[in-house]
Amino acid sequence: MSVDTVGPDVAASPADVVAELRRREVVDVDDSSTTRALYSTDASLYRVVPQVVVRPRSVEEVLAVLDASRATGVPVTSRGAGTSIAGNAVGTGIVVDFAKHLNRVHEVDVERRVARVDPGIVHAALQKVAAPQGLRFGPDPSTHTRCTVGGMIGNNACGNRALGYGRSSDNVAALDVVTGTGERLTIGRDVATTSPTLDRLRDVVAADLGTVRTELGRFGRQVSGYSLEHLLPERGFDVASFMAGTEGTLGVLLGATVDLVQTPRHVHLVVLGYGSMAEAGDDVPTMLPHGPIACEGLGERIIEVYRAAKGAAGVPDYPRGGGYLYVELAGDDPAELAAQAERVVADSASLSHRHVTSVAEQAAFWRIREEGAGLASRIWDRPALSGWEDAAVPPERVGQYLRDFDALLQQHGLNGEPYGHLGDGCVHVRIDFPLSEPGGHAGYRAFIEDAARLTATHGGSFSGEHGDGRARSELLPLMYSEQAIALFRGVKHVLDPDDLLNPGVLVAPAALPSAAQGRAPVPGVRALDADLRTQGRGWAPGLQGSRRGLRLLHDDGDLGAAVHRCTGVGKCLADNKASHGVMCPSFQATRDEKDSTRGRARVLQEMVDGRLVTGGYRAPEVHEALDLCLSCKGCLNDCPTGIDMATYKSEVLHQTYKGRMRPRSHYVLGKLPFWARLTSPVAALANLALRVPGLAHVARWVAGVDQRRSLPSFATRRFSRAARPALEASATRTDRPRVAIWADSFTEYFSTSGGHAAVRLLESAGYRVEVVQKQACCGLTWITTGQLDTARSLVERTVGVLHEYVADGVPVVGLEPSCLAVLRSDAVELTDDPRAAEVAQGVFTLAELLARTEGWQAPDLSGTEVVVQPHCHQSSVLGFAADLDVLGRTGATVTRLSGCCGLAGNFGVERGHYEVSVAVAEQQLMPAVRAMGEGAVVLADGFSCRTQLDDLADVPALHLAELLAPGE
Secondary structure (H helix, E strand, O other): OOHHHHOOOOOOOHHHHHHHHHHOOOOOEEOOHHHHHHOOOOOOOEOOOOOEEEOOOOHHHHHHHHHHHHHHOOOEEEEOOOOOOOOOOOOOOEEEEOOOOOOOEEEEEOOOOEEEEOOOOEHHHHHHHHHHHOEEOOOEOOOOOOOEHHHHHHHOOOEOOHHHHOOHHHHEEEEEEEEOOOOEEEEEOOEOOOOHHHHHHHHHHHOOHHHHHHHOOOOOOOOOOOOHHHHOHHHOOOHHHHHOOOOOOOEEEEEEEEEOEEOOOEEEEEEEEEOOHHHHHHOHHHHHHHOOOEEEEEEHHHHHHHHHHHOHHHOOOOOOOOEEEEEEEEEOOHHHHHHHHHHHHHHOOOOEEEEEOOHHHHHHHHHHHHOHHHHHOOOOOOOOEOOOOOOEOOHHHHHHHHHHHHHHHHHOOOOEOOEEEHHHOEEEOOEOOOOOOOOHHHHHHHHHHHHHHHHHHOOOEOOOOOOOHHHHHHHHHHOOOHHHHHHHHHHHHHHOOOOOEOOOOOOOOOOOOOHHHOOOOOOOOOHHHOOEOOOOOOOOOOOOOOOOOOOOHHHOOOHHHHHOOOOOOOHHHOOHHHHOOOOOHHHHHHOOHHHOHHHHHHHHHHHHHOOOOOOHHHOHHHHHHHOOOOOOOHHHHHOOOOOOHHHHHHHHHHHHOOOOOOOHHHHHHHHHHHHHHHHHHHHHHHHHHHOOHHHHHHHHHHHOEOOOOOOOOOOOOOHHHHOHHHHHHHHOOOOOOEEEEEOOHHHHHOOOHHHHHHHHHHHHOOOEEEEOOOOOOOOHHHHHOOOHHHHHHHHHHHHHHHHHHHHOOOOEEEOOHHHHHHHHHHHHHHOOOOHHHHHHHHEEEHHHHHHOOOOOOOOOOOOOEEEEOOOHHHHHHHOOHHHHHHHHHHOOEEEEOOOOOOOOOOHHHEOOOHHHHHHHHOOOHHHHHHHOOOOOEEEOOOHHHHHHHHHHHOOOOEOHHHHHOOOO
């Protein structure tokens, strides 16, 4: 980017900028390479490294940041959740993260139906506050669990129900903004503000009202450019609505008062199936007269990807078709809605349909639609990317537009699966651009330019709700006349004359790569194909040829491709409480981007690419980002793009410490089963020694354990030996089917009661019970500490032992979820032994076996309150549906917690992790335990979960086997 085009990007050094910010008492200022890597991308294809990141704690700090920007000539980019698709939330200067601290709801006025909020408030958090009053904020993007209201206003986001509730610009009552000149304005429909700046703005628009009236505001989703129609005299010169969609280029949002609407009492969803998405688009004009609050389109391929990722049980029954419309109706009378829904079906040209009135089933349908962006990236052989993501056409043209767009994809040899807000004519799509292949960038530009021309011929807009950003600003002359472009420039000059606010977006898009990126200008390269972050760019020197410890099957053994799976959709930023999610327990506690799956992926991408992070596997930035990863594997299930950070962390640790000294905890906690087996003959003596304060202190120090942690007691008799009398009795029942219990190290050497209960329970369920007697350790602790060569040997031995049972058709039951998850997931990553895949199919949780056991009767636990803490590996790898089924049969009142307990194997006991471990537990587990009624039972199959409860609450927790087993 040239300075004269986009503003003085590099007028001051990072040190100068930091000094100016701190001189103005801005507290949270960070120019570390780790943080700059975290904020170098959003959910778009662009990589733009900032000089410094600021997370303001007050409005006064925001004003100080802008003052420092003017003093140094360094531009400012506002950022909410960083889920912007068009590169709106990245910049070369100061990136201001509003989500970390400025995230409160200050007031909900029920009478006026408005809420006064900070710009960094998450949409779902606002809804949670408004819901008890029967109110909600109308616009609801698919990223509503993490997007911020400030970001929604910046991009004029609309979401799934814009047909019913409008766009963000339609729901803005008042805004508190500061312009690029430093002038603070309060603007709104009920606010009378006079200002020389606003007078000049009025004059700019008044000079060419004809262009505004004929080119702007032609249909609802025309979001590209500045929405000057709001400034027309007949529209009341509505500056607040106009500012929505200006992408932080004209002012910085300090606060907002937004409209709230009444939450509908009843909702009726009609799912219509068509032969194709284009045929679904043809039917949109027929649907609109019925007054739906949503009319969404979805393709069959996205549903199939969801089914493959989540299992068939997670996918509701769809009607016959290859493309679908979700037509949602809302009202107060269910019977009237049902009749309205029948009219929808009668008027439609659908092949088949479903009426969905169950709230739970409606949520299942919408969940698939909301994860469309992440799921669509995984359909094709190449990763599907954003870039041409957000075009909109008048709704009556959407069917033909989809046909023409499909033909354009074929012409360019590309694949994409459209979905989106078809009722508004807004089409989202992820496309498998071959950016990493020769000619990939040129091909990308050629397609984008052709797509823009196609959209323009349909009278459309290049952006329907995500904004133009770096991806589309350059294309605006293909959509607007020179007179309209001149108006945009005039407005920018009035409100941001020095071009310090998100320069190069909407007005004067960059002509050359920025010198701040350390690269020479490339003649002819313009904004939309500058600063692209390509998938699989190649390995940095020193990393090439590194022997992988894990096979990384889903990415052809390429860690670079694996970490580049992350597209920035940011589901890892969502609050787990409402979703029963597990992903990023440490982020839930710290709210620091560094501790999110996305943040860690960004740092690993920089490591692989070798640009900002240059130290390879041993780079301090890499270990800083991974330090608080609990290896919970939550992202493996929760991340729609399929990131598996626990696996990547193991690989990094493996590569980092190959042939080098490791942290003490790796030698002790990382080899815990080995030490437990060695200690077993003298367990009683060891337990006695560890109760001596001085010896216990030394033992913790040697093991790298925090001194505030307890040390678990060894079982004085190994489970497999102590269980032999019961097993011998069971062996006499030769008429019964066999079942084998795999005694993991935790059940064998520490917490044996669950194992004994499992023997009784399975015996009572009609099985002939055996316990695997041969040594068979899964290697979990070696895996989590990156000792992968040893882990591989252990896994291969265990696979061989268990395969003997599996091959004979004997189900193998694992009692420790984390160990069983190794066999289901990690084993095939460690070894190419084909038996590993067979073992993965032949091992079961206790609940999975009981759920399919004919004739088994669950004990009657009516009147019992059960608080369940699923192990994170069970939620993410094994699944918890069978456990809920089994618990449901008991008649107990079950409260299922989500998230992680915070201990997570060796993580929570290691020095340096205690505070975060406790903070994670305080997210859900500890409040639930404190709130449970007298006599309630806490259920936790994971040894680490039970240990955490023991340590922090002095609450004994039961294994499922202990809850269900008959007495001895």
